[in-house]
Amino acid sequence: MQTPYLLTFDTIGSPDLGYIAVAENSALPFPIKRTYWIYCTPETVLRGHHAHHELQQLVIAVHGRIEFTLENVAGEKSTFLLDAPEVGLFIPEMHWRTINFSHDAVLLCLASTEYNEADYIRSFEEFKSVARR
Numbered sequence: 001m002q003t004p005y006l007l008t009f010d011t012i013g014s015p016d017l018g019y020i021a022v023a024e025n026s027a028l029p030f031p032i033k034r035t036y037w038i039y040c041t042p043e044t045v046l047r048g049h050h051a052h053h054e055l056q057q058l059v060i061a062v063h064g065r066i067e068f069t070l071e072n073v074a075g076e077k078s079t080f081l082l083d084a085p086e087v088g089l090f091i092p093e094m095h096w097r098t099i100n101f102s103h104d105a106v107l108l109c110l111a112s113t114e115y116n117e118a119d120y121i122r123s124f125e126e127f128k129s130v131a132r133r
């Protein structure tokens, strides 16, 4: 079972010039098949409430603050605060997630597969039962 972790992207620049952060396939845990971004989420909304059978993701708060709570199949929980645009969170498959956003947050996701609703586990009971198999 893989574990989630934070990684820091290579950055180019300075406080005087601004920065470029770079994500090349060769430095990533998987080849990117899809990119999506999420923005203008009200702070009262808790997104997620699902896991994925196969999908792996690298998520970045390119602006604002985003808090991920992840639970693995053994029931172990971890919380990650993303508030720096040069830092990404690797989320392996089979992790139940809940996500809080500051209203100004923009989440950029680099995903290992194209969108497939069949890959989602949207019931926590089902997640626990898949985990027990």
Ligand code: T46
Pocket (backbone or CB within 6 Å): 036, 038, 047, 048, 049, 057, 059, 097, 099, 107, 109, 115
């Ligand atoms: C995750 C967090 C960070 C699509 O049609 N294509 C897509 O690529 C995505 C991501 C979503 N959708 C549709 C599916 C739903 O009808 O957009 C609707 C909302 O998606 P979802 O409920 O998955 O939204 P979030 O914000 O709870 O979760 C998404 C990702 O699905 C998830 O893997 O980690 O963003």
